[in-house]
């Protein structure tokens with residue numbers, strides 16, 4: 036049986052209570068809104084790019100502990116990364132939260148984001164963990180429409 | 186044979202709760218023996234869909250094993266039998282809501298289809314450019330969107346009567362919004378998000394004083410309270426079978442005979458016609474005019490079994506049992522620090538929506554689920570209600586005939602566990 040503590044790790048709870056980079060960037064040269072109609076999670080991601088590099092990133096919105104912590108930790112992980120690095124990280128993150136690979140062996144790559152491995156035991160919560168990342172992708176690609184998980 | 190002492194019928198003692206044997210009722214529901222994540226299932230998501238008693242499951246199996254044939258069209262033995270059973274189900278639905286005639290009962294897929302049917306038939310013929318449709322701020326999406334579609338098609342306007350901070354309809358505002366341009370009113374009997382019971386009789390009186398017909402969305406009322414469409418005097422009443430212990434895929438639309446007769450058909454096809462040529466088709470009588478194609482026959486028969494099951498318990502006994510549960514739950518849950526109940530109408534049925542300070546409802550749902558407690562979290566297909574209360578979502582426990590105080594105790598322990606995780 037999955038353990039709640041695997042999902043609600045201290046780090047995750049802490050980030051959900053005091054999210055980092057929780058602010059609108061003004062001006063932001065990239066911005067996208069993500070929405071999970073199932074539970075009403077809604078976030079906006081703001082990006083400041085320098086060529087291919089993310090020089091600043093922020094987010095705002097509301098949602099469950101998992102989606103909020105994921106957004107918060109994503110912003111921390113991505114500052115200073117290139118578009119390609121961000122994409123690779125999302126790919127790895129996605130594999131871990133969907134249980135496609137064991138996170139060990141990839142801990143170095145994922146860094147602190149490895150705490151989301153517990154999500155794979157709770158398939159209904161995968162969308163919460165990936166909402167911010169899907170929104171980030173949209174922001175980078177400059178999509179106008181709000182991203183929806185449904 | 187000994188002379189049996191005649192026991193008093195359950196219905197004759199509406200408030201005699203000692204008569205209400207919840208353990209015996211639970212035994213009738215096979216699914217309640219399931220485990221969830223290793224715990225005894227505590228099913229508190231009845232407003233989404235209710236579980237089915239063995240009698241309903243057996244009726245459906247029995248239909249397929251012994252009676253299945255297409256109805257209203259065969260001359261053979263089985264077809265005659267299936268037709269008879271289907272029409273008996275209609276009569277049973279008629280009695281359940283005290284409709285004057287069986288022809289006023291139209292079988293549909295559920296409340297959603299019932300409301301769409303009225304919007305697209307009565308609505309399209311009576312609502313025109315510049316007209317208005319009036320609903321309330323606590324409607325389910327299925328009593329909003331069909332009217333929005335109609336208004337868009339016809340160039341009409343959707344008006345919304347506001348609610349107060351207890352989640353009650355503000356009747357004076359509602360009355361003020363009834364204008365000479367209002368062509369139909371849609372109102373929920375019981376709100377699925379808040380549990381509010383609306384004063385349907387008064388609403389109908391106000392609307393009828395201005396010759397405006399009223400559709401009542403009874404999806405959340407049918408499992409909990411005795412319904413009498415003649416006493417309510419509403420013009421249409423919509424019900425979903427699956428929320429009242431019947432199968433999915435079947436529901437009831439009640440409509441007053443004269444209105445139904447004047448309405449154009451909803452869908453075209455078999456059964457809804459009396460004759461067809463390429464030049465002209467004449468339509469069948471009511472209710473068949475609105476039942477195009479092969480209906481959900483097994484569903485109707487299952488629904489009849491559900492109705493009979495509820496009637497055996499007695500709707501007043503059910504209402505009394507659930508009222509006790511709701512009061513018990515309201516007291517216990519509101520006593521937990523940091524928990525706020527959303528929807529505190531003076532008149533409520535079987536729904537307890539709440540939020541916990543600092544915890545998103547989705548997280549509440551996951552943590553309760555790990556303890557085998559099934560509730561619903563989210564906006565409950567009533568996003569405008571969430572906006573009224575300035576929240577994104579709630580956690581909602583909803584009670585049914587088989588729930589117990591022990592299950593509410595489990596819910597309370599579950600909520601405390603949620604707070605522990607998030608402490």
Ligand SMILES: Cc1ncc(COP(=O)(O)O)c(C=O)c1O
Nearest residue numbers: 295296297325327377404405425
């Ligand atoms: C108040 C209310 N109306 C209508 C509906 C729609 O019912 P169905 O989905 O069975 O058509 C529901 C179901 O959630 C409801 O709660």
